Amino acid sequence: MLKILKYSFYDLIRSRWSYVYLAFYLLLGSVLLFLNNDLSKAVITLMNVIVVLTPLIGTIFGIMYYYSSREFTELLLAQPIRRSNIFLGQYLGVALSLSASLIIGLGIPFIAYGIFYSGAIWDYLTLLITATFLTLIFTALAFNIAISTENRIKGFGYAILLWLFMAVIYDGLFLLGLIMFSEYPLENFSLFATMLNPIDLSRILILLKLDISALMGYTGAVFQKFFGTNRGLIISFSVLIIWTVLPIWRIIYKSNRKDF
């Protein structure tokens, strides 16, 4: 697997798009910092961008890489390697090269600006960690879609739909649901609904850092416990890990049963 990973990674970090992606984050980070002159504000703005963008890029890169390397995958399948290793290797190649672009692209301007000597360092690290998780999750979801969908155009369509659903539509329905059932106790429901969407989950993790003062304004005991103690942090991270492991597991499961 490591061999496949190595070559996928090499292949990808030499692609023009990796550099475009890297350059985008470099630019975004620098512009935010040097225009705002305020680390906290830059982190907040960055969060708005990242929570939406990393899933999109992860989805698109994942699906494109899978489809474009399909014939090559067939060549690999005829080699004496375990199937699961091929797909895990390719998946990790994509996911890690995207994460590398992200971390380097955002790392350089913030380190240059002195994030290590600032109080915003934990907010910033949380941001990078969740962004990496989102990349891992959505690349895995994209691979899942690609493995289950032979038709590229359809697969691409499903992937974009998935992103649109998770990033926007889900929250719309969620909010609608909350307003419609506002007479009922909704604490557990709203936390549960948050867990079902990795984008929402990542947002909550960042909110725990940036907006804890507002979150503590809610009266309910469940929220108090969730946001007021480490429980929220632990549960969110655990579920995020489940969100990463499940699609990866399904990549292995599906790829072991698929005909090429």
Next chain:
Amino acid sequence: MKQIITFFIFLQLSLFSLSAKTIIVCSSCEVSSVSEAVSIAAKGDTILIKKGVYNEQEITIDKTLTIIGEDYPIIDAQSKSKLFTVIADSVTIKGLNIKNISPSYTEDLSAIRIKKQSFFHIEDNILENIFFGIYIEGCKGGIIKNNRVTAEAVDEFNSGNAIHLWHSKNIKILNNHVEGARDGIYLEFVDSTIVRGNTSKHNIRYGLHFMFSNDDEYRDNTFENNGAGVAVMYSKRIIMIGNTFKKNWGSASYGLLLKEIYDGEIFNNTFQENTIGINADGSNRINIVNNNFIQNGWAIKVLGGCYYNKFNKNNFLNNTFDLSYKGSMNDNNFNGNHWSTYAGYDLDKDGIGDVPYRPVKLFSYIVNMVPESIVLLRSLFVDLIDFSERVSPVFTPDNLLDEQPLMKAIKID
């Protein structure tokens, strides 16, 4: 016998007229308890208490005395009763370490209680595990300075206030540290009083609490991690300058609560990381100028009955919500502030944004309506509906805007 008595009277008179005497208290001294010293002392005497532990109960000071502790002698009420009750003018209590005042549901048992006297001076004491700490009633003039008062209050019902003033005037409360009580400093019917340089922390209700008090001033205090920072209720002409309100978190928690107050001045304060920075309910003609609001949940919540307040030249930096507003009319002025979420431009370079800023987000209404929806904060969908509301307001008062938003943060000392 008669001669002896005459001699004593003579002696006392002569001592009194020459200079007051000093009574020294220590465990091996002739006078070994504070109560004994107080009972034998004459008006104007000084009692000097040496280092040591003194178990005492209910000492009434009925004459002008100066009580001074050396190296903080411990006066322990052993959780059995109250301690000093002062019913004389111009009493000084200084340098004592008073401990373990009994809690009570029927009586306000205190470490030091001054009843209807003036010119008291309570300085440099350490009060620990108290029910009520310093209790002032019906006094005119006096100083409470450099004391450290700590309690271990658990809930509101069986706890007292660290510094409690009732029906008093012209008191100075300076540089005290109060912690863990019900209210850190409580003022009811107290006028013309100054509260300055104090630190009030971890109190379960309020850091500082005004009720029916007028013409008071508090400045340069720090209120941190209290149930709520400062509550100003049913009071007039309160001046609030240079205070820091920090990390007052909770469902009913604010940096500053204003309720039914008139004509206050709120200048140069910092509100940082509070659930609500200022919660204004029935507040009128208040000037809120040159304050910093940093990373609060809601920088300002304006509930009903607020008229003619001016919010100008403040910095609103990275608050979750800058403003939440109840009602469809706006009679308050929000011009000339700096808002970190302002996304406008300044083409004529005069430092004032060319498009007005709307500080109220639609989402803050939704959160008021369905509090659980707070988990959707900063979601793309929420940003989209906020944006649409900003473009064409439906829910927020049309004139609730800052017409001269400042591009840069104001420097506030």
Next chain:
Amino acid sequence: MIEVKNLYKKFGQNEVLKGLNLDISNKGIFTILGPNGSGKTTLIKSILGMVIPDSGDIIINGENVKKQWDYRLNIDYMPQIANFPSNLTVNELFDMIIDLRIEEKRKDELIKLFGLSEFLTKKLGTLSGGTNQKVNIVLSFMFDSPIIILDEPTTGLDPVSLIRLKDLITSEKEKGKTILITTHIMDFVEQISDQIVFILEGVIYFRGTVNELKEKTNQENIERAIASILTDTYA
């Protein structure tokens, strides 16, 4: 060597292999023929483990290949479409596959044979279709495995390379290997086949030499022989 027993495979409603049996125990060149959709590629891919049969067994060198992967060390495979990662160079691709298969036997010889030396440092994405196919050939022959499977190997090759490929295949046969080839070029079949395996509707319809096929169908030439099989069955 290769034993296929009672192999079934359905793709959705479409039953492609219907109890196919094939036993190749001798060495030589076997061309697998059949109309489109008859199951040629499915058979090959089943042998390679790329398609997972619904039922039946495939035994290679005495070992059932179900859920196995290391038996592929004994098989060289050349896929029909050569589409490699476009950002890797030819050399890197070779290195990578070599890396995966432990050891190459004659890379340099083959590179020379197909004139690929000048392309070694070029990125795969910039190569022409023919050059890609040459890379494909080198890749599949350099490990010198006892079983070779070629799926339409002639696609896109210039005449010179085609001759070299034929020579290569013949020399491999002489080394005593088992070679399975699918192709549509009947000349090619006639020139190199030891045996023809004709698949029709998911089973082996015919197996034998070129001459046996001609005799059976009473035709002079192999294209007509095959055409007659098809018209007989579908008529």
